[in-house]
Amino acid sequence: MASSKHVPTMRNDDRLVARKLLQDNPMHGWDEIWKKRLTFWDVGDVQLALQELLQSGSVDFPRTxxxxxxxxxxxxxxxxxxxxxxDISPVGLQNARDKLKSIPEDLSSAIGKVTFDEADFFTYSVPDGQNYDVIYDYTFFVAFPPERRNEWGRQISALIKPGGYLITLIFPLGLPLEDYHGPPFHVEPEDYIEPLGQGWEKVYDKIPGIVREGREGTERMVVWRRI
Ligand SMILES: C[S@@+](CC[C@H](N)C(=O)[O-])C[C@H]1O[C@@H](n2cnc3c(N)ncnc32)[C@H](O)[C@@H]1O
Known part of the structure; x- marks a missing residue:
């Protein structure tokens, strides 16, 4: 959650620098990306598509x-x-914790309910064995090469409760498929189906009605329910 209010665009030279950092140092590359602020995905504000979904009442999300x-x-x-x-990046986590100190009034009910933990998602297990009721993925799926998507799906399935919801804000749609290397990697809404495998139903699928300038046509909101 960067502090700037401008809508970041995916500058090609930034993307190339970020990619090189990850190639050179797969363990700490993300931390370097945060340090250098090559965080184009971060709009410095809430995701409007998520806000729209949560306020719409279209999905019967749990309230506890x-x-x-x-x-x-x-x-x-x-x-x-x-x-x-x-997050795996201490700098990214510090940034998030700092933002928590100046939480806007309309979101103040979140105080005391949010924690930020450092861990590798792919090896993470819920400390107390209590799986999640809701998981939200925004640009995490596309941050890894397609070869890791099944691993992503297995981990999501392992972390969520039966009846739990997975919210996928799919972005950025429309990236070239040929001769293109991420992150972000090319994504289509259908790409989530195989990694998630059996035991999921799609309960919501919509092009967000409210989109930041410059992001038109690049987002899709899909919600899945673990059966
Ligand atoms: C493209 S970004 C965006 C994803 C996230 N939804 C967000 O909006 O910040 C990818 C984020 O995942 C973090 N990350 C990368 N590899 C990770 C891993 N194995 N486990 C946890 N976080 C990771 C990076 O530090 C970065 O903040």
């Missing part, structure tokens, strides 16, 4: 329990869930 994901403050404030923001 636990959630995992970015935009942790918005999820905690709108759904009332104890929400964990997970």
């Amino acid at each position: 329990g636990r959630a995992l994901g970015y935009d942790a403050v918005l999820i905690a404030a709108k759904l009332g869930l104890e929400t964990v923001g997970l």
Whole structure:
């Protein structure tokens, strides 16, 4: 959650620098990306598409329990869930904790409900064995090469409760497929189906009605329910 209010665009030279940092140092590359502020995905504000979904009442999300994901403050404030923001980057986490100190009035009900933990998502297990009621993925799926998507799906399935909801804000749509290397990697809404595998139903699928300038046609909101 960067502090600037401008809508970041995906400058090609920034993307190339970020990619090189990850190639050179797969362990700490994300921390370097945060340090250098090559965080184009971060709009410095809540994701309007997530806000629209949570306020619409279109999905019967639980109002008690636990959630995992970015935009942790918005999820905690709108759904009332104890929400964990997970990241591998200490700098990214510090940035999120700093933002928590100046929480806007309309989201203040999130205070006390949000924690930020440092962990590798792919090896993370819920400390107390209590799986999540809601998981939110915004640009995490696309941050890894397609070869890792099944691993992503297995981990999501392992972390969520039966009856729990996975919110996928799919972005950025429309990236070239050929001769293109991420992150972000090319994504289509259908790409989530195989990694998630059996035991999921799609309960919501909509092009967000409210989109930031410059992001028109690049976002889609899909919600899945674990059967
Ligand atoms: C493209 S960003 C955005 C994802 C996230 N939803 C967000 O909006 O910040 C990817 C984020 O995932 C973090 N990350 C990368 N690899 C990770 C891992 N294995 N486990 C947890 N976080 C990771 C990075 O530090 C970065 O903040």
